[in-house]
Amino acid sequence: MTLKVYNTLTGEKEGFLPLRKDRVRMYVCGVTVYDDCHLGHARCYVAFDAIYRYLKYKGYRVKYVQNITDVDDKIITRAREEKDQGSRSLKALVREVAQRYTKEYFKWMDYLKVKRAALYPKATEHIGDMLKLIQRLLDEGYAYEVDGDVYFDISKFPSYGKLSGRSIDEMRAGARVEVDERKKNPLDFALWKRAKEGEPSWNSPWGEGRPGWHIECSAMSMKYLGESFDIHGGGEDLIFPHHENEIAQSESYSGKPFVKYWLHNGFVTTRGEKMSKSLGNIFTLKELFQEFPDPEITRLFLLSMHYRSPIDFTKEKLVEMEKHLSHFYNLLDFILQIVKGKLSKRRIDPESLSKEEKGLYQEIQKTDKEFDQAMDDDFNTARALASLDSLVKVANTLKDNPKVGRNKALLSKVYRLLKEKGEILGFFEGHCWKEMIRVPDREEIESLIAQRDRARQEKDWGLADRIRSDLKKRGIILEDHPEGTTWKKIKKSCPII
RNA sequence: GGCGGCGUACCCAAGUGGUUAAGGGAGCGGUCUGCAAAACCGUUAUUCAUCGGUUCGAUUCCGAUCGCCGCCUCCA
Structure with missing residues (x-):
């Protein structure tokens, strides 16, 4: 390709x-x-x-x-x-x-x-x-000097x-620049500027100045x-x-x-207008991360459109991006917890797969190809991302199906492909199982989850729900599946502000 | 005034000269669930700003019109 x-x-x-x-x-x-x-x-x-x-x-x-x-x-x-x-x-x-x-x-x-x-x-x-x-x-x-300034002579x-x-000629006609009489042509531009009092300057053959x-x-x-x-x-x-x-x-x-x-x-606009100092519609990264601390949300926003198109910024869009991003993470989290943090290295023989598994296997191949094709087409990150969506969709469709859901080798392959392609766009980097394992209060969280599971078995819904909402306050979201409960941690603030 | 770009569903956004116009968000209906979350299924453009032209056939090519934006001045 x-x-x-x-x-x-x-x-x-x-x-x-x-x-x-x-x-x-x-x-x-x-x-x-x-x-x-x-x-x-x-x-x-x-x-x-x-x-x-x-x-x-x-x-x-x-x-x-x-x-x-x-x-x-x-x-x-x-x-x-x-x-x-x-x-x-x-x-x-x-x-x-x-x-x-x-x-x-x-x-x-x-x-x-x-x-x-x-x-x-x-x-x-x-x-x-x-x-x-x-x-x-x-x-x-190609250039000429006037009073310590050096200009490039575009006529050359x-x-x-x-x-x-x-x-x-066109440019001369439409020039809105103030004409400097010392220049041969209004479009000639400065290579070297004579120093002004107190400003940083360097010595040159044409006197003190700066580039x-x-x-x-x-x-x-x-x-x-x-x-x-x-x-x-x-x-x-x-x-x-x-x-x-x-x-x-x-x-x-x-x-x-x-x-x-x-x-x-292309440019970032807000309400259809270019973000610029003079319009006062600039969003600094600091402001942004205060509200949306996960950098991948911002990356997803920026890469959801082709790099040459203008991109209109609204906070609502970042909220959308946050949801979109969580689809990937939900699947990655799910797979990781199903394989208990250990991705399978077993080779997959396509012939031995069930019909459902084969469907997922083919989708993996297809995504692998389509992602690269999209990127080969002038770095079309929007289309590349869409190819990942379709893999997530197929994997999700099948993940609760025992015939596929238990195939750790296949799920590991999905995980690896998402990570590999995601890395090209700078996604899913904050998510490898080593990092998840390193969450400092992991053991405590998991023991609370176990406690909640016992409560659920005893149909003590009050206690079960209390544990769930306590964890939620700490940024831990629980999901119950037939195989057991999985959890994920939500990033709540930007550590460098 | 000159040059360039854009106009696709409720919103955002890919895309192609021809069988069903990606994907995401949102809405509605349903499945699953103790409830939730997550996820899935169905549904929301007979149509791609408008009008002409080329063509057997155009959303895609050409022209005009309307609307929006950028550059021509520092700017990512």
Whole structure:
């Protein structure tokens, strides 16, 4: 089966063929560390996390790099706002703000089970690489200097606009930018900005200053992944101008195609409008986890839709996701308790199965195939998830049927498949029997359940119901089955808030 | 103004040029159960914004119209 990806550059789904066999080099634009993480960030990094995981699952060796923008206007603005309390310099505060929000970023992404990239290069640690790049662009006439600012001259890059599908003329006509008279073309963008009083700055051949935003991604991606690499991703708002500019700089610099596949994720909206600071409709991850502490609920919400579609956020949807997620867990819990925590390793001979068992066996094969087919189709996580639903359905239909319910080998196979596919999307990680066994009050819970069972046998419903409701208050939900009572624990709060 | 995307049941959301238009949530009816929980069964789009065109055949391709959204300014 071959993987197909939608490439913003060509506007088409293309067969995925990395530049080097079996190896994938992937860069995703990271965060500017100046404020709390919100759902929009989660959407982007969860989407690319699923992509990253799937590529590895397909057998590629993936080198994943994500930058951290730790110097820029917004960080400086933020530092200025915090300035009055202390006597520390603006420079020190900029550093502190950047460090604080970098830490926050990792905290939330880790909690969301986003796998770490191989490298997180920081802009401030790569100024030298950027200077080298800018110098060459100047030397070769792709850039020009005005009063300590350096601009890229887009007229020197004929294919400018190829990513966003616009022509320079169109853009000039519709430009809403204030025209800077010093620029040759209104669309020329800064490679280097002359320092302003008190702001962080570095020495350069054009005087004290700091890098423009776009140059850091060119410098760092090429440094760690080479002048041509496979995947470059980010939010769709970055298509223009950020990624367009990266292409112009990088290709002018190297003379080679910069990136083979450009991937962009759609936005999170609330009530149909883009989540943004100016509209004040942002949900931070902290707010979200306070109410919905299980990170998999948020992941399910984000991955229930295709990564390129816009996704509208409401709390009601998270409630739905919570229920949907519990369907998986109910089955996983059930299987685990039926096999008493020990999955069967016995090989299954399809010929020896009963008709019912065979039905489930075939469903397992089908799900295995369909999940991968969905993911191969431009990482269609929505469809992939739906394939798991149908396995759960068939397994549930048969689980109370003694002919199937007792087949531990078969149920173990269902469990393993769900875990294997779930892992690609970052699900069911909080659920392996070792972890369940480790619930600190497990023995006490199980002895209470045994006590309740005796009460039920004696038809002492009052006592039985009291035990059940006491446990419920502790977040333990009981389920009675013909084989006995199973239980599960509900996550009640987010441990890192 | 330019460029791009979207419009599928009560809600969310996949999808395909042609036998029954996935899946999830919700509702209703039922099964199971001491009760619950979980789960299962049945049911809720003769139809895919509207109008035309191409075609033997379109929800899927093309065009127009209406509505919504994004980018063109920092933004995941």
